[in-house]
Amino acid sequence: MINQLILWTVENGINMIVYWAFMGLAFVIAFIYNVVNCKHFGVSRPKTIGLTLVGFVVSYVWMCFITWIDTGFQTWGGINIVRIFIWVPIIIWPFCKLFKVDWKTWLDFAGPSTLCLIQGVAHFGCAFAGCCHGYRMDNGLYNPTLHYKTFPIQFIEAFVALAIAFFLFIRHKKRNYRVDGTTYSLMMVLFGSTRFFLEFLRDNKKLFLGLSDLAIHAFVMFIVGIAFYFSIKSYEHKHTKKKKTT
Secondary structure: OHHHHHHHHHHOOOHHHHHHHHHHHHHHHHHHHHHHHHHHHOOOHHHHHHHHHHHHHHHHHHHHHHHHHHOOOOOOOOOOHHHHOOOHHHHHHHHHHHHOOOHHHHHHHOHHHHHHHHHHHHHHHHHHHOOOOEOEEEEEEEEOOOOEEEOOHHHHHHHHHHHHHHHHHHHHHHOOOOOOOOHHHHHHHHHHHHHHHHHHHEOOOOOEOOEOHHHHHHHHHHHHHHHHHHHHHHHHHHHHHHHHHO
């Protein structure tokens, strides 16, 4: 049924429109999530709206720049947020100062879910564009670019990203939305580790040892996430201990 739908969009010349529709929907859903969820973390809606929009724009420009470097200064643009996961906390820090929003609060409520929701929803559109595809598979998804069926890695990656977003949401509720700044690092650990292994199911250019550039990005994300998590926990422990002794 999915293949019939993809073929129908190709025959009617709207498969790329569907692709961009999923991209737009992803950003809209992430934006709505932040605006609705900000109340649980004590951040006003005007500040959330401003910070989210600025974060979208600046992160997108940086993503294009990173893609340009990774492709040997040949390609500018594209949607591949995996390349910027480790950079987003740095990118957003000065804007948190500008909007007077606690950086650790943003690391908990807006950053992790925003990126996972965008990745999850947008990736469904990749099946219609024929990008981010898996290896050739007789019973797989029809690829409108290659004109043969491939392993449906786009859907698997989408569901994994959405599952991580859902897990983080449930974690927030169980912790009664307590802020400690560790959610973003936890997201990087979960997303980086799963994406690293999923990259082996994608039919893309391998650099060495069967690793693609995005697999390397995912592995670095995993390592940075672990280091970031323990750095925050260590800082929190020292800060709490200092408060008790004063």
